[in-house]
Amino acid sequence: MxxxxxxxxxxxxxxxxxxxxxxxxxxxxxxxxxxxxxxxxxxxxxxxxxxxxxxxxxxxxxxxxxxxxxxxxxxxxxxxxxxxxxxxxxxxxxxxxxxxxxxxxxxxxxxxxxxxxxxxxxxxxxxxxxxxxxxxxxxxxxxxxxxxxxxxxxxxxxxxxxxxxxxxxxxxxxDLPPRRNRSRPRLPVDRIFTLSGFGTIVTGTLLDGALAVGDAVEILPGRKPARIRSLQTHKRQVETAVPGSRLAINLTGVATDDLRRGDVVARPGTLEPTVLVDARFRLLPDATRPLKHNQLVDFFAGAAEISAHVRLLGTEVLEPGAEAFVQLRLDRPAVVAAGDRFILRQPS
Missing domain, CATH: 3.40.50.300 (P-loop containing nucleotide triphosphate hydrolases)
Structure with a gap:
């Protein structure tokens, strides 16, 4: 899909x-x-x-x-x-x-x-x-x-x-190649709501792996245990979902108040939340101001938005159009994988 x-x-x-x-x-x-x-x-x-x-x-x-x-x-x-x-x-x-x-x-x-x-x-x-x-x-x-x-x-x-x-x-x-499947289900949650008679529903795009009705899952980064009661894609009930599916997941064992946009549905024990991210970063040429070492930024990955401080490696200031290796120290844990892309924005 x-x-x-x-x-x-x-x-x-x-x-x-x-x-x-x-x-x-x-x-x-x-x-x-x-x-x-x-x-x-x-x-x-x-x-x-x-x-x-x-x-x-x-x-x-x-x-x-x-x-x-x-x-x-x-x-x-x-x-x-x-x-x-x-x-x-x-x-x-x-x-x-x-x-x-x-x-x-x-x-x-x-x-x-x-x-x-x-x-x-x-x-x-x-x-x-x-x-x-x-x-x-x-x-x-x-x-x-x-x-x-x-x-x-x-x-x-x-x-x-x-x-x-x-x-x-x-x-x-x-013309696109198939999505890479590392058999580690990962779904960033972009919407959360309650449906009468069903309970907690989350939606998102399944980035990796397969999910099936009855699967035990955990909601990261808080490791909240849950189970998949039903799966729906494009208003149709399915028993199994493959990478690339837009899903609505009916979860049991977890309340909407315990969830937030940017949480990740995963198979228990397969993914590890982190507050440190090492990356290569490029500042857009038309950025209005340079990026400074240890500056506060907003980190966007998957559906998550997290405040972070960016540590520039090898320089104190990154000018527009330049690249550098950075380490991001997040204010709260994120669920990311090697090769993931992200966006940093400087708070206004």
Whole structure:
């Protein structure tokens, strides 16, 4: 299974596009509907054509993220486990500040693939303007690992380009290698709620290993024991889930008050929480200020957000565009694995 995440500037039509593609409104909060703006993560799924087949389809999960700068932390909680991104750029506005920041995040996290959806093309009468926007987007992508991402003009209200976008997404996902499976189930929790008659539900993307109904699990970093009562993916009950699945897990033995976004569902004894992380770090060239030794930062990994102090190894100051080995001392334990990508943000 594959998971797609949206990205892009506020009001460029991410949620509207998801709704047009899937028939599912990802904005689930009353405040989101009242303000007409995504605030927290939204979820949907899409049936994509199987390349080379006339009528077969395959399901993919969708994580819809907020575009407003005030909710960037929620965006970061949603993109850690995705296979591909749909970078949404409105044709009438073109590249905007959050377009750049979201693309930088996708690049830093090494999201494997992307498609650019050029939305609101129904508002553009001048084809030359559309060509200029596409050239601007291509220039923006050129300095990232997503430089070859296809650009697909679409209109959610008219439906123009949506089938092309579906087929493009299907092709991009089909070209990806299988997810690496180290047989150590790991699911960062991005949503927690209670359902009447069922109890505690957590959702997230299964990054590794398999989970099955009846499995004993522990919730890290607090090592809270629990058991899987049921598993659901795309509103369908399943007995076993494989890496890459978007899951809703019904847990017994643990209450919602004992959980937080960023916790990790794992098999008992397979993962070890830590407060020290050794890493290689790159400060973006357009960072507004340098990073100093022992500076306080916000650490984002999986769906977790943790305050940390960064120790620069071999230097006292890291200038924008430079790289260094660092050691992060976290204020509370995190669950990470070798090779994981992360984001640091300097508190404002």
């Amino acid at each position: 594959r998971v797609i995440g949206t990205a892009g500037h506020v009001d460029h039509g991410k949620s509207t596009l998801v709704h047009a593609l899937t028939g599912i409104d990802p904005d689930r909060l009353k405040e989101e509907k009242a303000r007409g703006m995504t605030i927290d993560l939204g979820f949907a799924w899409i049936e994509l054509p199987v390349p080379g087949s006339d009528d077969a389809t395959e399901s993919a999960g969708i994580v819809d993220v907020p575009g407003h700068i005030d909710f960037i932390k929620n965006m970061l909680a949603g993109v850690g486990g995705i296979d591909a991104a749909v970078l949404v750029i409105a044709a009438d506005e073109g590249v905007m500040p959050q377009t750049r920041e979201h693309l930088a995040i996708l690049d830093l996290l090494a999201v494997p693939a992307a498609v650019v959806a050029l939305t609101k093309t129904d508002l553009i009468d001048d084809p030359e303007w559309l060509e200029l926007v596409e050239l601007d987007v291509a220039e923006l992508l050129a300095s990232t690992h997503l430089r070859d991402a296809p650009i697909v003009p679409v209109s959610a209200p008219t439906g123009a380009g949506l089938d092309h976008l579906r087929h493009t997404l299907a092709g991009v996902l089909a």
